[in-house]
Amino acid sequence: MIKALEKDLADNFDIHFNDHALLDEAFTQASYVNEHPNQGLKFYERIEFLGDAVLQIIVSEYLFKRYPDMSQGKLTRLRAAMVCEASFSEFAKECRFDQYIRLGKGEELSGARERSSLLCDIFESFVGALYLDQGRPVVEKFVRTVIFPKLDQGKFDHVIDNKTALQEYLQRHGDVAIEYRLLSEEGPENDITFKVEVIADGKVLATGMGHSKKTAEQDAAKAALSDIRAK
Amino acid sequence: MIKALEKDLADNFDIHFNDHALLDEAFTQASYVNEHPNQGLKFYERIEFLGDAVLQIIVSEYLFKRYPDMSQGKLTRLRAAMVCEASFSEFAKECRFDQYIRLGKGEELSGARERSSLLCDIFESFVGALYLDQGRPVVEKFVRTVIFPKLDQGKFDHVIDNKTALQEYLQRHGDVAIEYRLLSEEGPENDITFKVEVIADGKVLATGMGHSKKTAEQDAAKAALSDIRAK
Numbered sequence: 001m002i003k004a005l006e007k008d009l010a011d012n013f014d015i016h017f018n019d020h021a022l023l024d025e026a027f028t029q030a031s032y033v034n035e036h037p038n039q040g041l042k043f044y045e046r047i048e049f050l051g052d053a054v055l056q057i058i059v060s061e062y063l064f065k066r067y068p069d070m071s072q073g074k075l076t077r078l079r080a081a082m083v084c085e086a087s088f089s090e091f092a093k094e095c096r097f098d099q100y101i102r103l104g105k106g107e108e109l110s111g112a113r114e115r116s117s118l119l120c121d122i123f124e125s126f127v128g129a130l131y132l133d134q135g136r137p138v139v140e141k142f143v144r145t146v147i148f149p150k151l152d153q154g155k156f157d158h159v160i161d162n163k164t165a166l167q168e169y170l171q172r173h174g175d176v177a178i179e180y181r182l183l184s185e186e187g188p189e190n191d192i193t194f195k196v197e198v199i200a201d202g203k204v205l206a207t208g209m210g211h212s213k214k215t216a217e218q219d220a221a222k223a224a225l226s227d228i229r230a231k
Numbered sequence: 232m233i234k235a236l237e238k239d240l241a242d243n244f245d246i247h248f249n250d251h252a253l254l255d256e257a258f259t260q261a262s263y264v265n266e267h268p269n270q271g272l273k274f275y276e277r278i279e280f281l282g283d284a285v286l287q288i289i290v291s292e293y294l295f296k297r298y299p300d301m302s303q304g305k306l307t308r309l310r311a312a313m314v315c316e317a318s319f320s321e322f323a324k325e326c327r328f329d330q331y332i333r334l335g336k337g338e339e340l341s342g343a344r345e346r347s348s349l350l351c352d353i354f355e356s357f358v359g360a361l362y363l364d365q366g367r368p369v370v371e372k373f374v375r376t377v378i379f380p381k382l383d384q385g386k387f388d389h390v391i392d393n394k395t396a397l398q399e400y401l402q403r404h405g406d407v408a409i410e411y412r413l414l415s416e417e418g419p420e421n422d423i424t425f426k427v428e429v430i431a432d433g434k435v436l437a438t439g440m441g442h443s444k445k446t447a448e449q450d451a452a453k454a455a456l457s458d459i460r461a462k
Contacts (some may be wrong), residue, residue, distance in 0.1 A: 045303035046295065049310075051282075053291035060284035062279065072276035106401075 002027070005100040012095070013142055019133050024048070026129035027097070027122060029112070031104025039189050044125035051128025054136070058143050067168055077159040082147060087155075089116035091146050092123040154229055162221035166198070169225065176200050180217045183207065198224050233258070236331040244324070244373055250364050253278070254350065257355060257360035258328070260343070262335025275356035282359025285367070289374050298399055308390040313378060318386075320350035322377050328353050373415065380457050385460055394454035397429070407431050411448045429455050 009015040020146055030043040059082050063075050070078075092098060098113055101122055112118050119131065122135045131139050150156065152172075157165040170176040183195040194216040197207045207229055208220025233255055240246040248254045255335050261274040294306050295437040301309075311442055312318065323329060329344055343349050362370050381387065383403075394411075401407040414426040425447040428438045437458055439451025 013451055046301075046306065047305050049303045050295045053288040057284040057288040064281045070277075072280045074278050075277065162279055 002100070005097075008096060008100075013145060015130065015138065015142065016135070017129075017133050019129075020081040022129045023132055024102075026125040027100050029104065029107060029118070031107040031112075032102040035104045045131070047128035048121050049124035049128070051124035051126065052130065054127050054131045055083055055088075055124060055138060055143070058136070059147065061154045062143075062148060066172065070164075070168065072162050074164060078156055081159040082150075085116055085120040087147075088123040089119035089152075090139055092119040092126075093124075095123075095146065097122050097126060105129065125200040154225060157225070163223060166221040166225050169228065170200050177202075180213075181218065182213065196220050200224075233331070237441050239327060243292040244376060246361065246365070246369065246373065248360075248364050250360075253360045253364055255333075257356040258331050259333040260335065260338060260349070262338040262343075263333040266335045268354075278359035278363070279352050279356040280359070281362065282355035282357065285358050285362045285370060286319075286355060286374070286453075287363055289367075290378065291372055293374075293379060297403065301395075301399065305395060309387055312387040312390040313381075314437065316347055316351040318378075318381075320347035320353040323350040323354040323357075325450075326354070326377065328357060374438060387458060390457070393449045397456050400459065401431050408433075409442075411451065413444065427451050431455075 002020060005027065005066065006017060009017070026044050028041055028043050032044070033043045034042045039210050044091060055077075059079055060075075061072070062076055067075065098119055101113060101118065103112055106179045107113075125139070127139055127142070130142060146170070152169065154165065160168075167178055179199045180196050181199060183197055185192050185194055186191050191211070193209055193211060194213050195209050195215040196205060196213065198205050198217070200222040206220050206223035208216045208218070208223055209218050210216035233251060233459050236254065236258065237248060237251070239369040240248070241323070256273045257275050259272055259274050261276070264272045287310075290310055291306075294301070294309055298306065321449065329343065329350060332344060334424045336341055338344075358370055361373060383400070383461045385396070391399075398409055401409060408431070410430045411427050411429060414428055416423050416425055422442070424440055424442060425444050426438060426440050429436050429448070429451040437451050439447045439449070439452035439454055441447035443449050
């Protein structure tokens with residue numbers, strides 16, 4: 001099983017482990033160790049403890065440097081969305097790690113292999129093992145492949161507002177002038193509809209509508225992001 | 232103020248900042264920025280976001296390597312005791328960081344300088360700034376001076392049991408055979424008092440008593456730790 005995993009890692013990520021026992025450990029659950037008591041096996045939990053902190057610092061440092069003007073509050077929300085069970089369990093499946101977990105029979109029958117808490121643990125323990133075996137630069141390369149592209153794909157936009165998300169996206173390579181311009185106010189006084197357009201470096205990206213200027217701007221930013229990502 | 236801080240850092244920790252503005256930022260609260268709106272000041276929160284993750288990884292990696300047989304559960308409890316507001320605010324005071332925080336007048340009057348949440352924030356932001364300015368090895372040296380000695384002094388023993396704490400202490404430089412030997416059982420059947428001694432590499436360290444063997448062993452381990460630390 002570990003041979004197949006090593007082939008997967010080499011083919012997909014150009015990762016080549018030196019310490020095969022460490023990789024074994026990272027993919028072995030306690031239930032499997034309990035069923036094979038005389039093999040001197042270890043389970044992943046300690047390495048997961050380390051991997052969790054490794055992911056925290058790599059994601060934190062990346063966000064801190066990529067978004068030099070983002071507030072601590074937004075940075076914290078973004079990090080929490082990236083470094084969490086829901087995200088890590090998805091990444092584990094994308095990396096096909098679920099196939100390689102060594103589980104006891106009872107755990108297997110109870111569907112543990114599909115359980116997001118286990119998948120999250122395994123993602124963290126893999127990263128912990130990679131860090132111990134190959135050092136931080138190789139982990140960073142892996143994270144740049146697996147996690148960071150999701151930022152540009154808008155996967156974590158829900159935790160920051162659309163205007164912020166659009167600004168962060170447009171300004172990722174440098175300063176871009178972003179402007180929201182009011183186009184019209186229509187309807188009766190107690191039910192006005194505002195229409196705005198969002199303009200980046202003089203180019204109109206999209207328009208948006210809403211019952212306040214603020215919601216119209218958010219709507220325009222959302223439309224602009226969606227257009228950009230459809231391209 | 233920052234000059235005095237820089238002198239303190241140089242004298243006490245042999246730390247010499249390159250980027251003085253970064254150090255300023257790390258010690259400046261939002262309330263101070265608000266009172267000086269035209270000075271282009273920044274407040275510490277973003278750097279604190281980074282510093283928190285830096286401390287997590289350094290403490291995690293240290294515990295992981297120092298205690299190769301400690302379970303994830305105990306590692307996690309120990310890390311939580313070390314990386315928390317109560318600890319960091321103490322460390323901040325020990326480092327005399329409280330003197331150097333730039334606060335707005337209202338915050339000063341309300342006693343913010345003594346508030347443990349602020350002291351904790353400043354400890355983290357200092358570490359974040361140190362990491363950005365000097366890199367991880369210098370932060371590790373600082374943490375080795377300020378945080379890690381507290382482990383040997385027993386500051387965090389309350390989160391792991393005494394037997395574990397004694398074992399971790401005795402085995403910090405290599406394997407030591409630790410044995411608990413029952414010396415006596417005395418008293419009526421429903422109120423037996425057990426007496427045990429704890430032995431390390433053949434040498435009796437201490438004795439302990441309790442109404443079960445387990446509590447007597449914990450008592451002996453506690454006495455041994457207290458003897459060791461009194462020396």
